Amino acid sequence: MFRSLAPPEYLAKIDTIKCIRCKRCIQNCGWGVYSWGGDKVLINTSKCVKCLRCFHYCPEEAIEIVDSPTRFKSNAYWGWNVIRNIKRQAETGGIPLTGMGSDLPYTILFDNLLIDACQVTNPSIDPLREPMELRTYLGKKPSKASFETGLDGKLRLKEKLPPQIKLKLPIIFSPMSYGSISLNAQKVLAMAAKECGIVMNTGEGGLHEDLFPYKSNVIVQVASGRFGVNPDYLNAGVAVEIKIGQGAKPGIGGHLPGEKIPLEVARTRMIPVGTDAISPAPQHDIYSIEDLRQLIYAIKEATNYKPVSVKIAAVHNVAAIASGIVRAGADIVYLDGFRGGTGAAPSVIRDHLGIPIEHAIAAVDDRLRQEGIRNEASIIAAGGIRSSADAAKAIALGADAVGIATAALITMGCTTCGKCYTGNCSWGITTQRPELTARLDPEVYAERLINLVHAWEHELKEILGALGINAIESLRGNRERLRGVGLDSQTLDILGVKPAGR
Amino acid sequence: MNHDYQKDISGCGLTGLISKKRRRVSGSSIVKSLCLMNDRGNGLGAGYAAYGIYPDFKDFYAFHIMYDDAGVRFSAEEYLKNNYHIEKIEEIPTCPVKAIPISPLLMRYFVSPLKDRLVGDTRPDDFVVSTVMKVNSEIEGAYIFSSGKNMGAFKGVGNPCDIAEFFKIEEYEGWTWTAHTRFPTNTPGWWGGAHPFTLLDWSIVHNGEISSYGINKRYLEMYGYKLTLLTDTEVAAYMLDLLIRRHGLSISMACQALAAPFWKNIDSKETDEAEALTALRQIYGSALLNGPFSILFGHANGLVGINDRIKLRPLVAAAKDDVVYMASEESAIRAICPSPEKVWSPRAGEPVVVELEKK
Incomplete structure (x- = not known):
């Protein structure tokens, strides 16, 4: 043998x-x-x-x-x-495959950034006594507002804003498709999103009918395989996301093996049972930025102008790409750093391509400000957000909200073993084997995920309180309240952060 | 974008008054009011702003400029002469004060932009703002600290009484006054760092530390403002300029952007108003001044007092006859108006807006 x-x-x-x-x-x-x-x-x-x-x-x-x-x-x-x-x-x-985000010991920038706190000259605020606001709206905002006072003396908005996604706190669940994860795992995400007042993202796997009741907490995704895409699907959620790339595997497509495609997955994806679901590396109707613009507007036309998000992997030239995406009409730019998770990726790609999300946020936020278009789109940062502290740092660097996926899976039992691509997940998460998926009771695990989100919500409020601010928008892009420890001056310069002690 | 700056923080005392009927009041009252709060400052900065003080030159922008030396004055004046009609140049009258051994060269110019410099849609106000930005950020050692019409700021390093004596504040008469004493905690005394801070006819005195400074600064930079002073006050002044002059918001809406109502209050309003205030927060989230502050801002048509959204710094208001007073402490008001008809403590985030009566 x-x-x-x-x-x-x-x-x-x-x-x-x-x-x-x-x-x-x-x-x-x-x-x-x-x-x-x-x-x-x-x-x-x-x-x-x-x-x-x-x-x-x-x-x-x-x-x-x-x-x-x-x-x-x-x-x-x-x-x-x-x-x-x-x-x-x-x-x-x-090609050796792997799952989850890269585990190689590259410098973790989040761990080299520290958050400020108030002493004497500005008082800290106790979140248990004072209101502390985390509400976040994602979407395109005009650069200025205009109001009018009606004949009745009441204030009115003159021009309505484009549609916004309202989040109770600046966290969303990042895309994970039905197929790559089980329906029960998706149900956990949907139930928790609804309870927490945030949104989940379908990933490129269509929307199973069991998730229809959660539609107002769902972003639907359109990716290069176009799986599950039809007019009802596009209109089902609060927004549509065009996936160009993924942090764990920038520049390459996806491959869901036939073993993970039983009847329900096949129906939802609109493909035959047991066939491999291949998402090509590029979208075959997007070979340049002007093509992306056409797809953005085609989707807007099909959805009566719902917000459109464009998800890209954080790559070297991410700032220019993001600027192009915003100018092409996207309402949200979703940045996925190289630590981001995956259900399946070649190890060589996962471990060696892309850039850290911290750099990407800083570069994109800077570029959009330099061009005077930061208000045109919200930034979601994802790819390795491990804690509320990472979330706070990402927001201080310039993100509007963060996406979490691995952390959400860990609440369901995941230990980041990294074998998602095999379809044998003993915790019933990244598998379609019925005897395994049956273990993941959506109600039981939704409660754990809700607990996690609530815990982070409390922690974010404590961080804001220590910073002496009581609204998340005062942390967003407020790099003055971050300091770098042990980072070289060029890295600090790119992050727009001062070294500790200064 | 420069991020490697050292932000300037300080505690403070402030006071202001306005005669709604445009009666011109001598500077002596405001000096008396401010000097009562000596212990709110540490002698490292005080200043005054007054409206209605230059009736003979009311159609000209009054530039108050401080120079480190005469050489700088030459290059700044070169620049002014190329861009402005200069009606009058004079030294700002000062009186020697023992406690103020050194001072910069202080000059006053009454100017109007040359017509041919106003290309396209540029309005005179925009042109003046760009001049202020340019001189203050590009001409080392020159600093325009007042640029409005029929108003002026006078400020420097020293105690309130000494600064008042130095600038002969009691000799000016104005219908709106603001004044400020400063308790900087980390800066060497720099004359430009004292309050009031002004731009065009906005003048700001401010007590507090804006904890959202980082994003406020970056937001303003997106609209071309150059923040050279690194003080919270500068942020407040430019923010008001952006919201009111450039974006056309009313004073009340601008105040609600700076000290935004809480979501729970917005949600409980009627649909139209809730929608309007929600949009205001969605669009102007980066303009929210978060952290403790009380601010008085004077402008050509009135005076506004405003607190942060949970009132972490004091602000008291009082009224008698046509005069409204606002100060950090009630005693500072009673020092010059012993028996006001009404005294109140404005609620957190709710601005006190006083307008001059129409002429």
Whole structure:
């Protein structure tokens, strides 16, 4: 039998004294690590991804999953994954795939930025006593307002604004398609979005009919595969997003394998059961900015002028691209940094293409201001937002709102094992296997996601209070309240942030 | 866009008065009122602004300019001569004061833009604003600290009484006065850094620290303002200029952009008004001055007092006959008006708008 020279990453261990042979680990593992050997559980550790499902569901705490102690000789240059990938490629001739965002140790700019706080000269504000406002509106705003006073002496707005997406706090759930994640996972997002007064994004997978009741909390996405796109779909949500690129895999398309396309996914995507769903790298009707403009306006015409968002990966020239997108008529620019997650991407692409979201926000916000068009579109920043602090820093750099996806999946059980592309997710998130998806009870996990959003909401209010401001718009683009630690002067210059101590 | 600046912060005391019937009041009252609040400043800055003081030159822009030395004056005047008709040049009259051993060269010009400089749709006001921006940011050592018509600002480093004596404030007569004493916490004394801060006939005195300064500054830069002073007051002045003069908002709407009503209050209004105020916040979110402040701003037609949205700095108002007073402390009002007909504490975010009677 062929045995790979790429050694297993993890070692699954069962304490045979503690083990009561209940076989729950066998049932719970989506990867086939465990099997029944007649009198004990057998372990095929090479299949283990360390998702910890078995660990959590073992009633006797008999299971331990450790990083395999058997490693190649340690080498700071030829690292474990480097050698392992070469061996796998030598055996298969293929492109190693991965899921989630890049885990390589590039500098994390968020962790080198610190937020200001008030002392003496300006009082801090207690969010438990004073109003603290996080409400955010996404969409195109005119540069100035005009009002009139009617004959009745009442104030009126002269020219109505283009439609806006109202968010209770500046967070949205980033696009994850039905297909890449399970319907139950999408239901968690939809229920939480509704409860929290924010929105979710369908990703490129159509809108399943079970999500129709949540339409006012949904942004529908149109991407290069055009899956699930029809007039009803376009009109279903509060806005339409054109996906050009994704932070985890800029410049390449998507590939949902046929194994993840059972009947329901196929119906929602409007494709045959079991066929691979290929999203081409470019949109085949967009080869330049003027083509994008046509699509933006085609969608606006089809939707009676709902806001249109354009999602791009953060790449080197992101500022100029974003400026073009705004001038092409987009109401929202969605920036996805290179740390952003993915259901499936070649490792080489995920780990080596794109730029950090922090740089992208700063560059785009600066450029739109220099051109005097910052009001023309809102900026959503996503791609590695891990906490309310990251969100606050992204907003201070210039984003209107942030998108979170990995954090939302973690509330559903995800441990960022990175094997989403296999369709075996033991937590029922990135899989379509019915016995696995059934584990993800939407109501139970929606409550956890709601808890997370509420917790971040409280934390954002505490941060604003410490900053002595009581509305999120006073943090937006307020880089004066950020300081860099250990960043070189050029990086600080690009971020528009002073070093700590100055 | 320059981000590597050092922002200037300070605590303060302020006072102002306005005669609605345009009775010209001597500067002595405002000096008395301000000097009562000596302990709100630390002697590192005080100033006065007055309206109606130049009746003989009321159709000319009155430029008050401070120069570090005579050489700078030469280059600034060169620039002015090329762009303006200059009706009169004079030194601003001063009186030697022991406590003020050094002062910049202080000049006053009554000018009007040359017709051929007003190309296209440029209005004289726009041209003056661009001159102020240009001189203050590009001519090192020259600073235009007053540029309105029939009004002027007088300010410098010193105690309120000394600055008043130095500029002979008591000799001016105006129908609107504002005054300010300063407690800077981090700046060396610079004469330009004192209040009032003015642009055209806007004059601002301000007590507070605007915690949203960073975004307010970047928002104004998008509209071509150059923020050279790095003070909150400068932000407030330019913001009012943008909202009222350039965007045509009423004073009341501009105040509601600067100290926006809370969403819960907006949501409880009737549909039309709620929609209007929602739009105001959506469009002018970056203009919201967040953080503690009380501001008095004078303009050609009146005086406005405004507090931040949760009133983190004091502001008291009083009225007697045709005069309305506003100050950081009630005592500063009672010092010059012992028995006002009405004294009140304006609510958070609700502006006190006083207009001069039509002539």
